[in-house]
Amino acid sequence: MTGLSINSLSMRFDLPNGDHVQALQDVSLDLKAGELLSVLGPSGCGKTTLLNIVAGFLAPTSGELILNGHKVTGPDAERGMVFQQGALFEWMSVRENVGFGPSMKGTPKAEKDETVNHLLDVVGLQDFKEKAVYELSGGMQQRVALARCLANDPDVILMDEPLGALDALTREKMQSLVLKLWKETGKTIILITHSVEEALLLGERLIVMAPRPGRIHTEYRLPFADLGVDADLREVKKHPDFGPKREEILNMIWDMEEEIMGGKEDAA
Amino acid sequence: MIPLLMYVAIFVAAFFIVTKVVQGAGLKDYTSLKTVTFGDESAVRPNRAAGIISILTIFLMWGIFTGSSLLPGFLHAPGPYEGTTTFTYTAEADGQTDDATVTVVVHPREQATEAPEVDPGDGFAKNDSAAIAQWRTGLIRVDRNDELGRDAGATVVAINGEPIAPGETVSVDGGSVTLSDRGTPNFEPTKGWQMEPLYLPAPEAVWTRSLEIAGAGFRNFTLIEHLGYSLFRVVVGFLFGALVGIPLGYAMGLSDWFRGWFDPIVEFMRPVPPLALIPLVIIWAGIGEAGKIILLFLAALWIMAIAARSGVSGVKISKVHAAYSLGASKWQIMRHVIIPNSLPEIFTGARVAMGVCWGTVVAAELVAAEQGAGMMIMTASKFQNTDIVIMGIILIGVIGFGIDMLMRWAERLLVPWKGKG
Ligand SMILES: Nc1ncnc2c1ncn2[C@@H]1O[C@H](COP(=O)(O)OP(=O)(O)O)[C@@H](O)[C@H]1O
Ligand SMILES: [Mg+2]
Numbered sequence: 283m284t285g286l287s288i289n290s291l292s293m294r295f296d297l298p299n300g301d302h303v304q305a306l307q308d309v310s311l312d313l314k315a316g317e318l319l320s321v322l323g324p325s326g327c328g329k330t331t332l333l334n335i336v337a338g339f340l341a342p343t344s345g346e347l348i349l350n351g352h353k354v355t356g357p358d359a360e361r362g363m364v365f366q367q368g369a370l371f372e373w374m375s376v377r378e379n380v381g382f383g384p385s386m387k388g389t390p391k392a393e394k395d396e397t398v399n400h401l402l403d404v405v406g407l408q409d410f411k412e413k414a415v416y417e418l419s420g421g422m423q424q425r426v427a428l429a430r431c432l433a434n435d436p437d438v439i440l441m442d443e444p445l446g447a448l449d450a451l452t453r454e455k456m457q458s459l460v461l462k463l464w465k466e467t468g469k470t471i472i473l474i475t476h477s478v479e480e481a482l483l484l485g486e487r488l489i490v491m492a493p494r495p496g497r498i499h500t501e502y503r504l505p506f507a508d509l510g511v512d513a514d515l516r517e518v519k520k521h522p523d524f525g526p527k528r529e530e531i532l533n534m535i536w537d538m539e540e541e542i543m544g545g546k547e548d549a550a
Numbered sequence: 551m552i553p554l555l556m557y558v559a560i561f562v563a564a565f566f567i568v569t570k571v572v573q574g575a576g577l578k579d580y581t582s583l584k585t586v587t588f589g590d591e592s593a594v595r596p597n598r599a600a601g602i603i604s605i606l607t608i609f610l611m612w613g614i615f616t617g618s619s620l621l622p623g624f625l626h627a628p629g630p631y632e633g634t635t636t637f638t639y640t641a642e643a644d645g646q647t648d649d650a651t652v653t654v655v656v657h658p659r660e661q662a663t664e665a666p667e668v669d670p671g672d673g674f675a676k677n678d679s680a681a682i683a684q685w686r687t688g689l690i691r692v693d694r695n696d697e698l699g700r701d702a703g704a705t706v707v708a709i710n711g712e713p714i715a716p717g718e719t720v721s722v723d724g725g726s727v728t729l730s731d732r733g734t735p736n737f738e739p740t741k742g743w744q745m746e747p748l749y750l751p752a753p754e755a756v757w758t759r760s761l762e763i764a765g766a767g768f769r770n771f772t773l774i775e776h777l778g779y780s781l782f783r784v785v786v787g788f789l790f791g792a793l794v795g796i797p798l799g800y801a802m803g804l805s806d807w808f809r810g811w812f813d814p815i816v817e818f819m820r821p822v823p824p825l826a827l828i829p830l831v832i833i834w835a836g837i838g839e840a841g842k843i844i845l846l847f848l849a850a851l852w853i854m855a856i857a858a859r860s861g862v863s864g865v866k867i868s869k870v871h872a873a874y875s876l877g878a879s880k881w882q883i884m885r886h887v888i889i890p891n892s893l894p895e896i897f898t899g900a901r902v903a904m905g906v907c908w909g910t911v912v913a914a915e916l917v918a919a920e921q922g923a924g925m926m927i928m929t930a931s932k933f934q935n936t937d938i939v940i941m942g943i944i945l946i947g948v949i950g951f952g953i954d955m956l957m958r959w960a961e962r963l964l965v966p967w968k969g970k971g
Binding site for chain 1: 866868869871872873874875876877878879882886887890891893965966967970971
């Protein structure tokens with residue numbers, strides 16, 4: 283069986299001062315191969331924790347994770363990760379960064395070069411392949427990060443606010459690129475974002491998480507990602523359902539934030 | 551005081567001349583268009599003219615106050631008196647007085663001079679003569695050849711006709727005369743404002759002495775050998791320190807056992823100045839090469855260990871995570887992520903360590919050595935060869951500066967990604 287199933291995952295951080303944080307409680311989710319899931323939620327609701335568990339950087343306190351029939355116990359090349367920023371290796375050129383995964387596996391040079399060249403074409407950085415990554419703009423750096431992740435041909439791609447630090451215009455272009463890559467490669471993608479619009483545009487499925495304890499609050503299935511594959515994303519935003527959905531989710535998150543603030547006031 | 555005022559005056563005058571008159575137009579890049587420069591550190595770039603004038607001023611002042619032959623004579627500060635001068639003294643004994651003349655030859659120190667022969671003259675007080683070196687003073691026992699000396703109750707009551715009592719001073723041509731407590735005139739030639747070569751030789755004297763030492767050597771070793779020994783000790787000590795310190799730092803950054811084990815040792819040894827270890831190292835290893843290299847090894851070790859440790863701790867966790875998700879093994883992460891990521895820190899540490907080692911080696915050689923830059927200036931100072939001391943200090947500074955420039959250059963070349971993460 284292919285796909286990723288997350289079975290009643292809980293994560294509790296015991297703090298040195300005796301307190302604890304229930305970052306995730308009983309989170310269950312099934313993703314079929316090739317699904318694109320976006321995750322929204324107020325900050326502190328456990329999104330990053332969830333992604334780190336899926337990536338294998340953290341072991342959950344309870345629950346388990348099954349990918350393509352086997353249990354996930356640690357990081358592996360089958361699950362690629364794209365971070366917000368600063369995860370590129372600045373001592374390597376663009377080409378070396380993209381070729382990092384194949385190099386580690388000992389892929390023959392010719393094959394590796396082919397993969398790298400192909401991916402640099404896909405993300406439009408062929409002319410920059412010998413540049414140092416710190417010479418590139420933020421948007422270009424994120425394209426390198428995407429290409430580096432794809433070069434390993436992972437089954438699942440995990441993205442933690444990958445476009446969060448980009449300006450609006452670059453961000454829009456990158457959103458189109460992510461959709462294009464998703465369609466072309468058929469990867470399973472989990473994308474965390476702070477932007478409701480981005481979650482709607484890129485989420486074939488969308489979950490909104492709630493904090494304290496971190497859990498899945500609402501889940502949606504959305505048409506916009508499929509629409510956006512071939513269309514201008516600005517056109518997609520004009521879809522009659524888009525605006526109402528955005529309002530609905532914004533209100534939901536707004537209420538959660540309000541509750542957090544209210545809770546704090548009560549506690550004080 | 552006078553030199554300080556002069557220095558400040560040159561500083562201020564050069565400032566006005568250069569900024570208001572010469573560079574009136576100012577630099578024409580975009581910084582010149584900034585309206586807010588006060589508080590904007592990036593707009594403060596060292597003024598090239600100020601740098602050049604600053605260095606020239608040091609040499610100028612050095613020349614002025616040492617009477618350097620590199621400067622035209624009118625620029626010299628007034629020099630010490632040189633030549634023959636006379637003054638008269640009046641002796642009083644048994645109610646009668648008599649005058650006599652004292653002839654004093656003031657001569658440069660290195661040029662031995664005899665007191666001139668003088669005609670004794672008449673009266674019971676006889677003429678005297680003396681030879682006194684510049685910057686020195688001399689008691690002149692004027693009564694020794696007098697018919698009525700101190701033992702006969704004669705006392706000096708006036709110099710050049712001015713009454714004087716013990717402890718008082720009278721100015722005369724070429725100096726001043728003070729009557730000692732026991733009534734003997736003490737002649738002090740005018741010193742002028744120049745430094746005595748014993749304390750500060752002129753620049754050209756240092757230069758000629760440098761050439762001399764470079765050619766003939768100093769204490770059985772040539773100049774190059776002295777400096778070479780110091781450099782050799784630094785390089786070897788540093789290399790051993792780095793060779794042990796870097797792996798130790800990595801181990802401390804990567805393993806909690808190593809961190810726990812070595813943290814107390816490193817944290818304790820770090821604040822101990824290497825100079826404080828010199829006595830112990832001498833006791834243990836003697837004053838030979840081994841002792842010095844051990845000392846420099848210890849000086850570099852902690853710095854390099856701490857640099858490597860913070861280089862490892864400084865690696866962004868997202869980089870390590872990314873490498874793991876890209877399928878890298880632990881060893882590959884070490885080789886391709888942790889080591890390159892820590893290199894900038896290690897280079898910074900290496901620069902600091904080289905600086906500390908250079909300072910430490912010179913200090914260690916001051917204490918005990920048969921050769922080396924520090925030994926050279928220490929020995930020279932014992933023999934009051936100030937020119938060699940100054941030459942040594944300049945060379946030590948130049949080499950220290952050169953080491954730092956070399957390290958910076960290597961850093962730019964080898965870790966161009968420094969600060970770019
Ligand atoms: N290593 C940790 N130790 C203690 N608490 C943690 C740790 N990581 C996350 N948390 C807590 O878990 C909760 C969820 O964090 P996170 O997953 O980063 O939220 P999000 O990514 O949604 O903003 C937060 O309250 C956070 O303080
Ligand atoms: Mg006499």
